[in-house]
Amino acid sequence: MATQPTPRVRVPAQAKPGEMIEIKTLISHEMESGQRKDAAGKTVPRKIINKFTAQFNGKTVFEADWNPAISANPYQSFFYKAAESGEFTFSWKDDDGSDYVSKNKLTVA
């Protein structure tokens, strides 16, 4: 991989108690499916991000298990019902064992 996968997250910094907020995430990654053949006819080995996890104050709130059919530079959006102030931890788990992480604070008032 030419560049280190970089996560990007769009999440509001503030929310009212009980407010439903939409969280949008992106990460740069080829998502090599393992089904593609190179010029020499050899199968390019699979290398994808296979799991996305969203935690809030250490508690898992949403997970996605991605298969090779997920597009390159995978996008994932979902919702969260704001209850208390704290911090999101978003993590992306690569087939090669790497973990890419983004942390975002949320103030609920």
Next chain:
Amino acid sequence: MEKYMLISRRDFLQATAAASAITAASGYGPLGRAAAQQRLSQSDILRFDPLGTVTILHITDVHAQLMPLHFREPSVNLGVGDSKGLPPHITDAEFRKYFKIATGSADAFALTADDFVSLARNYGRMGGMDRIATLVGAVRAERGNDNVLLLDGGDTWQGSWTSLQTRAQDMVDVMSALKVDAMVGHWEFTYGADRVKEIADKAPFAFLAQNVRDNEWQEPVFDGRKMFERGGAKIAVIGQALPRTAVANPRWMFPKWEFGIREEDIQKQVDEARAEGASIVVLLSHNGFDVDQKLAGRVKGLDIILTAHTHDAMPGLIKVGNTVLVASGSHGKFLSRLDIEVKDKKISGIRFKLMPVFADAIAPDNAMSALVEKVRAPFAKDLARVVGKTDSFLYRRGNFNGTFDDLICDAMRSQRDADIALSPGFRWGGSLLPGDTITWEHVTNATAITYPNCYRNQMTGAQLKEVLEDVADNIFHPDPYFQGGGDMVRVGGMGYAIDIAKPIGSRISQLTHLKSGQPIEAGKTYTVAGWASINENTQGPPIWDVVAAHVSKSGTVKVEPNTDVKVTGA
């Protein structure tokens, strides 16, 4: 809402009553004195029994035609599924019968295809932005500027040499001078994302498109709707770009945008508009008629859908539930007027007329004439250059072929040494009468696009069939949401049979290599020329040079009637 007054048919009857009497009395005959006597005057065209306080004017699919022209409506316009046999999928005698139009009348000439050449010699050209300016001005004068909303359904910036050379600036200047209030887009996007954004940000009119999103974060790219106040009523206009733009046209020209129908988002727009106090909710749509007809039955609360894209012109409103659909034709041939009466923040009545823009009957607006001349001036010499002459009637519209497309296919096969030619089923481009000279303007009116390269390539018989199947499904899928608009790809040098009622993969059969008379073999390779490829970096000369070279070499072109496509299942 139940008291819509569909006066259009009665209007047509008024306009054609005299002629009907004459043709009935003299037995039969669309031509001659009867036709000549019923040429419409400017006041006939403008005559309207006003209603309420609000007027909406709709013009669409002008395809950059600044000047009057001939444009023949289709003689074959088949509908499938729920649209089968219903307007706009009826033509000629059936169309005239449905809308009570006399054979040979001005309206018959404007709206149907048969007898076009002889009627054209009597009724003359249609359209021209200076004539449209006169009609718009007259309605504004009658109703008051503050009571009239002028909406443009898109496909305005593309279709001429001048629009291509100025990257749409000619049309932007003209539509700005016409004081268009809002527009939507399709071919506009083929000038590329940056140019569209540049114009949309600067133009005095709103460029609305609720269904365009950036494909990174799914955020809207354009304003989805705008609220106008006219005649004391709040009117919400929601813009809907062609949902299939990224499939039908080169996606690489706007790589960060995605489209789609986004029905639920339209519903949200309607609900928000009502919450903001809209008395009238209009969808300014480039969906195509059949898609809009389906959509009207599924989205609640739309009062009016101003349809576009499929170039249908209908002298009456089509009603689906509480929604009325307007089809205002193309190429500047028509201007639609809707008068609307509002009571208790709701529509209590609508009157409609499809005004035919007969160029010989309408006095040009001087200011607009001057502007049109000014924007054309830098290209005037090129536009007027004669490249040849035609002995045949050249036209574009029809589901399977048009003689102008046959000419383009002939040009590609001879100029590019190809067995087979493929030409896209575009619905835009003017018609030429037998005996007309063919100028550079005529050639480019049928070819001016931003991806004009005429490629030459090898394709197998199997690939040819797959292309035809794919395009056919785009037109004849029974669910309009799976259609893309346009007509069937035009084929030169190869015949085929099509059963439009079959599913994808089994519509096309009997592929025949015409020169040898032999069946096209799935595994065999053929040399194919074509243009308007949606892939980046397509190589080959621009199609207008290919066509001009062919016409110029021929001197006078003659196109034989095309009998190479056998249609069943209609």
Next chain:
Amino acid sequence: MKFTTSRRETLGLAAAAGLAALLAPRMSIADEPAVAAEIKKLYGDKKIESGKIKLDVPEIAENGLVVPINIDVESPMTDADYVKAVHVFADGNPLPGIVTYRFTPACGKASASTRMRLAQTQNIVCVAEMSNGNLHMAKANVKVTIGGCGG
């Protein structure tokens, strides 16, 4: 003047119209039974009802490599009653699996969007498992087309 054919014109209609992808030798493709088998692996022969799932995919993909998909499952999303998992499959890709979501009541609503690769025209099948063990299913067809010729 004739346009010579000697110059290299590498892209003809096949590639030009995106046919290359469609006509590429197809690998073994997951089919409907494969999707059914995946569901059976997860839930055995348990009854699956329709309803409750809104599966939003384009009728026609603009780019088979990037097809947006949004799922939205009707649920109060309380501790007592929520959507536990949603599985998305496709019956025309080399492998049937697309994505599996695991929701919690903290989500507030069981809604998620991503983008997927579709090798050809095919059905998308979505199965939702509720916290009480009930199963729901929705299906939608996405057309992957050569494109062009619109007009």
